[in-house]
Amino acid sequence: MCLFLTVGSVADNVGGTWIMAKILIAEDDPSMLAVLVEALKELNHEIITANNADRAFDLVQSQDPDLVLTDIEMPEGQPKGLELLRSVKERDRAIPVVVLTGYATKERAITALRAGAQDFIEKPFHIDELLKRVENAILQSRAERLARENTALKINLRDKFRFDNIVGDSPRMEAVYRMMERVAKTDVTVLILGESGTGKELVAKALHYNSRRAAMPFVAVNCAALPEHLLESELFGHRKGAFTGAAFDKVGLFQHADGGTIFLDEIASMALGLQSKLLRFLQDHELRRVGDTDTIKVDVRIIAATNEPLQKKLEDKTFREDLFYRISVIPIELPPLRERTSDVPLLAQYFLQTIAQRSGTPPPAISDEVMAVLHAYRWPGNVRELQNAMERASALCNDGIIALYDLPERILRGVGKEVPPPAPAPSLARLDAALVEQAAAAAHGTPGLSAQSLKDFIHQQEVRFIQQAIAACGGDKEKAAASLDVSMATLYRKLAPPSVEDAAS
Ligand SMILES: Nc1ncnc2c1ncn2[C@@H]1O[C@H](COP(=O)(O)OP(=O)(O)OP(=O)(O)O)[C@@H](O)[C@H]1O
Ligand SMILES: [Mg+2]
Numbered sequence: 001m002c003l004f005l006t007v008g009s010v011a012d013n014v015g016g017t018w019i020m021a022k023i024l025i026a027e028d029d030p031s032m033l034a035v036l037v038e039a040l041k042e043l044n045h046e047i048i049t050a051n052n053a054d055r056a057f058d059l060v061q062s063q064d065p066d067l068v069l070t071d072i073e074m075p076e077g078q079p080k081g082l083e084l085l086r087s088v089k090e091r092d093r094a095i096p097v098v099v100l101t102g103y104a105t106k107e108r109a110i111t112a113l114r115a116g117a118q119d120f121i122e123k124p125f126h127i128d129e130l131l132k133r134v135e136n137a138i139l140q141s142r143a144e145r146l147a148r149e150n151t152a153l154k155i156n157l158r159d160k161f162r163f164d165n166i167v168g169d170s171p172r173m174e175a176v177y178r179m180m181e182r183v184a185k186t187d188v189t190v191l192i193l194g195e196s197g198t199g200k201e202l203v204a205k206a207l208h209y210n211s212r213r214a215a216m217p218f219v220a221v222n223c224a225a226l227p228e229h230l231l232e233s234e235l236f237g238h239r240k241g242a243f244t245g246a247a248f249d250k251v252g253l254f255q256h257a258d259g260g261t262i263f264l265d266e267i268a269s270m271a272l273g274l275q276s277k278l279l280r281f282l283q284d285h286e287l288r289r290v291g292d293t294d295t296i297k298v299d300v301r302i303i304a305a306t307n308e309p310l311q312k313k314l315e316d317k318t319f320r321e322d323l324f325y326r327i328s329v330i331p332i333e334l335p336p337l338r339e340r341t342s343d344v345p346l347l348a349q350y351f352l353q354t355i356a357q358r359s360g361t362p363p364p365a366i367s368d369e370v371m372a373v374l375h376a377y378r379w380p381g382n383v384r385e386l387q388n389a390m391e392r393a394s395a396l397c398n399d400g401i402i403a404l405y406d407l408p409e410r411i412l413r414g415v416g417k418e419v420p421p422p423a424p425a426p427s428l429a430r431l432d433a434a435l436v437e438q439a440a441a442a443a444h445g446t447p448g449l450s451a452q453s454l455k456d457f458i459h460q461q462e463v464r465f466i467q468q469a470i471a472a473c474g475g476d477k478e479k480a481a482a483s484l485d486v487s488m489a490t491l492y493r494k495l496a497p498p499s500v501e502d503a504a505s
Contacts, residue, residue, distance in 0.1 A: 021138045022063065026056035026070035026084060027100070036069065039127050047069040048414030053080040055086050060095070068097045069455030071307065072108050072120075079108055080462050082115065089116040096141040098134060100125075137402045166206055167350045168200065170340035176203070183330050184210040186486045191267075191327050192305040200305040203332060207303060209262040216260030219253050224269035233275055233290045242291020254287055258302045267327070268313055270321065279323045302327065307394065337379040337386065344374050347383060351390035352402075354455065355378060361474045364394060373407060376415045398483065400468035462494050 028051050037047050048063055048171055050056035053074055053130050060068065072081035094163035094202055096118040101109040109120040118137045121130055135243035166177075183190055184207050187375040192200045201220065208218040226234060229243070237252030254262060264270070269280070271373075280286050283301065285296040291481040304327050313319035337344065348366060366374070379385050393406040404412065412418075466480065 020044055020046065020050065021066035021132070023067045024048050024056060024063065024065040026050045026053060026057055026068065026074065026081065028052060028071065028074045028076070032071070032286065035127075036130075039068075039131060043131060043135070048324050052086040056084050060088050060091065065095065067134065067141070068095060069100070069451065071099065071100045072105065073102060073111060075161045082108065085112055085115050085117055094141065094145060096137045098137050100195065119416045141292060141494060151297075160302060164280040167347050168340065168343035170342045172292060172335040172340045176334060179330070179332050180207060183207065183332075185212065187211075187301050188330050189304070189327050189329045190332060191301045192332045192334065193309070194305075194307060195336045195382055196307045197382035199334060199335035199383055200286060200307070200334060201263065203334065204261075204303045204305060208263075208301075211261070211301070213301060217257050218256040218263065221253055222265045228271040228274055231270070235274075236277065236287050236289055238290035239292045242289075245290065250289075251288065252287070254281070254300055255296065258298050259300075261301045261303055262305040265309075266306060266312055267372045268306045268308040268319060275320045275323050276485075279320065283327050284325075296341060317447050319350050337382045338377075341375050344386065345371060346376055347386055348390055351387050352394060355391060355394045359474075360473050362400070363434050364397050364472070367403055369397065369404055370407060371413065373415050373417065373441075375403065377411050378414060387472060399465070399474055435477065459494075464496055466491060478494040 003380070007468055019378060023045050025033060025036050025040070027036060027049070029251075030051070033049055033051065037049060041046055044431050048059055048065065050059055053070075056068070056070065057116050059065070068084070070081040070084055072079055072085075074080040074084075082098060085099060088097055093116065097116065098125055099109065099112045099117045099120045101112070101120050102123050104120075105381040107123070112120055118141065121133055128484065166173075180203065188202075190207060192203055194200050204220070205218060208214065208500060221231075221235065223231060225231075233242075233246070233250060235254055238246050238257060239249045240249050264278075277287075281298075285299065288295050310319050310324055310328075314321055337347075343443050345366075348371075349363070352366070374386070381388075389408055391413060392408060393402045394405040399405065404417065409429055466484065469480040469484050470477055474482060477491060480486060481488050486494075
């Protein structure tokens with residue numbers, strides 16, 4: 001064994017990078033082990049030691065070290081260190097292993113690298129060199145771990161971004177997500193186009209909350225809600241005395257949104273005068289409050305939306321062409337729901353689930369008949385209309401399944417359906433009669449169906465019906481019994497398995 005101890009110069013050699021790590025040293029030569037421990041402790045690392053490969057692997061499992069430094073010949077002449085390396089890598093590829101090799105065993109060093117060793121250090125070594133290589137191995141593995149964690153974080157974020165509250169996996173929505181992913185991180189102005197209720201504001205918020213501005217304000221302004229002069233002072237603010245009634249200085253919404261995003265909804269309704277002011281802001285990011293001579297610099301990203309196609313406004317010159325080009329650098333078009341009906345079941349279920357979560361009850365199911373109607377309807381009010389229909393149906397349905405009469409008349413008429421009579425109050429007696437009829441009809445066409453199986457059939461249906469009623473009452477059996485117009489005793493009797501006597505009768 002030959003080494004040079006110059007521990008005093010360690011800090012210089014590692015460039016002053018002090019990192020605490022847990023290092024496992026596997027070395028069967030006690031004097032070498034002592035030297036390694038002393039040297040690495042100088043760097044303030046936590047050291048654990050093992051004098052054979054098996055003990056070392058136990059420690060890897062129980063102590064989860066940041067780095068393993070192992071002699072390759074343990075005991076002398078035997079490459080047990082190589083086995084240790086392979087076991088460590090099998091357990092967790094991310095743990096860096098640095099091997100110490102003898103001068104005469106270079107091929108073993110190469111084998112070790114192939115087996116996943118981070119580095120090898122040939123004996124005899126200079127202690128500074130050893131410390132530097134160990135430090136580098138730790139830094140490198142930490143960098144790799146960070147990179148892995150970052151990737152995982154990005155994937156999570158993207159999933160969240162895509163699936164958290166924007167629902168739909170139709171190809172049209174996939175195209176929307178792709179565009180959103182491309183622009184979310186940038187400061188580029190986005191114009192969101194789409195009919196009323198297609199989710200324009202939802203998308204605008206998703207862009208903001210997935211941008212570097214997420215921690216700053218998201219300010220939404222409906223440009224159609226105010227007359228021009230009021231909207232101007234809302235957006236840009238005014239100086240005291242700028243007009244009659246301007247008793248104080250007012251900070252505008254652009255300033256409130258500084259660092260964040262301003263969402264200009266229904267931009268098509270913006271008056272021409274204000275359009276010029278907005279264009280100036282987009283060009284130099286400065287604004288002038290009404291009645292002010294000074295300009296104020298503001299860092300705001302603009303997302304605009306319209307449900308009215310701007311083409312006609314451009315033609316009759318009520319919308320500035322230069323502003324249009326400026327804001328429509330990146331247009332995102334949200335398809336109407338009728339053009340992506342494959343998203344309807346997913347959206348309907350999503351809304352039922354969110355509504356049920358609010359009341360802490362299980363979400364109702366949608367009957368096939370209702371689903372067919374939801375599919376066929378043209379949804380002029382788009383996703384908002386579907387959301388409202390699900391709110392209403394959740395409130396009306398009383399047996400855990402949404403039926404046709406739980407849908408608004410407008411939707412039923414829209415698909416040319418007869419409006420069915422209002423829901424009959426559920427009653428077990430009525431269910432019994434209906435079931436006997438149903439089962440008898442089934443038995444009629446099914447040779448060999450016995451009286452015994454008719455009874456079982458009725459029992460099963462009753463149990464299902466009662467369970468749905470209990471679910472609809474949030475698990476409250478007493479309420480369920482009342483809603484079914486039976487006593488608690490009957491409810492329990494009906495839920496119990498049919499007795500032998502019953503079965504025989
Ligand atoms: N893809 C979607 N996934 C889940 N919810 C959605 C989706 N699209 C819209 N919604 C919901 O539908 C409702 C209407 O959406 P939003 O207000 O964003 O529409 P809009 O296009 O801005 O409508 P308007 O033009 O009338 O202002 C909101 O409650 C929104 O959360
Ligand atoms: Mg909107």
